[in-house]
Amino acid sequence: xSFKNQLSRLEKHIEEISATLPEVxxxxxxxxxxxxxxxxxxxxxxxxxxxxxxxxxxAYAGLDPGVYSSGKYTATSNRITKRGSKRLRRALYLAVxxxxxxxxxxxxxxxxxxxxxxxxSYKVVVIACANKLLHHIYSILNKDEPYQI
Numbered sequence: 001x002s003f004k005n006q007l008s009r010l011e012k013h014i015e016e017i018s019a020t021l022p023e024v025x026x027x028x029x030x031x032x033x034x035x036x037x038x039x040x041x042x043x044x045x046x047x048x049x050x051x052x053x054x055x056x057x058x059a060y061a062g063l064d065p066g067v068y069s070s071g072k073y074t075a076t077s078n079r080i081t082k083r084g085s086k087r088l089r090r091a092l093y094l095a096v097x098x099x100x101x102x103x104x105x106x107x108x109x110x111x112x113x114x115x116x117x118x119x120x121s122y123k124v125v126v127i128a129c130a131n132k133l134l135h136h137i138y139s140i141l142n143k144d145e146p147y148q149i
Contacts, residue, residue, distance in 0.1 A: 014039060022144075023048075027137065029146035032099025032108075037091050041137065044088035048141035057138050061088045063131045080127060092130040100129070106149060108133060 018024045018039035027038035051057045058064050062084030068074070082089070099105030100112055108129050115125040140147055 018042070023141060026140050026144070026146055030095070030099070030133070030136065030140070031105040031147075031149070032097075032101070033095050034098075037095050037098070040087065040091040041095070044085050044091065045137075045141070048138055051138065054135045054138040058131055058134055060084045061092065061130075061134060062086070063089060063092070063127060063134065089130070092133055093126060096126050096129045096133055099133070100126075107136075 015035065018035065021042060023042045024038045027033050027041055028035065051060065062082045063080050065078040066081040067078055096108060099108045103109045111132055112125055112129050115128055136147065
């Protein structure tokens with residue numbers, strides 16, 4: 001019982017802190033991202049201005065493709081590196097799934113449909129959408145402007 005009390009106190013404390021951060025409010029303008037996901041993403045990224053480009057943020061999240069090559073051999077399928085923040089990757093994956101559910105986030109849904117028509121598998125497309133969403137997040141945090149639909 002004390003564990004549940006401690007957990008609820010911690011969650012309340014996190015909510016209080018995240019309510020004071022303007023970045024969390026900016027991220028909540030993205031369809032599919034709520035209080036907890038916005039707080040998680042901001043906690044993992046920190047100050048977005050520490051990254052000079054969205055590609056650096058994507059690499060920090062571990063969503064950048066790893067290119068395998070040796071001599072004349074170049075792999076045909078590339079996987080993400082997973083070198084970065086596991087919690088940030090997970091939060092972005094969930095945000096994309098929430099945005100795709102019932103087509104809440106129209107930009108991500110259009111990108112998802114385009115990639116599926118190209119014949120890519122579900123998880124590959126969701127990771128590509130997470131990459132795209134992270135580019136949007138970088139832009140939102142650097143410009144201090146809410147998400148435009």
